[in-house]
């Protein structure tokens with residue numbers, strides 16, 4: 001019992017004590033200073049990139065302006081058929097839109113050119129004399145709009 005063999009743990013203890021002593025005698029080197037940020041190393045490059053992004057965004061917004069303007073204005077009157085309309089025809093078409101929207105409430109709405117009241121058939125409202133406008137057909141139809149057809 002007296003001469004017991006050195007235990008393997010003693011070797012480990014000696015090894016660790018030696019390492020601790022070494023570490024105390026020679027402290028580890030301080031960590032290297034952190035690298036400067038990229039923006040400080042290349043300020044002009046970063047500024048150029050920022051300006052480039054701003055310029056690209058400005059070009060994109062400018063190119064999208066017509067779509068933005070169109071969305072802000074809301075739906076336009078839709079008209080099918082002949083487009084070379086004179087002043088009286090434009091007024092007649094406007095009357096058809098107003099009548100269809102229920103805005104023309106004073107008396108019987110009539111065509112400004114021939115003076116006759118509009119013909120209504122169901123939801124359809126037609127000019128009584130489209131030939132006075134040089135057209136063969138001029139009417140408002142729900143879900144279609146004003147249709148103006150001229151002689152082909």
Ligand SMILES: [Zn+2]
Nearest residue numbers: 092111113127
């Ligand atoms: Zn008319």
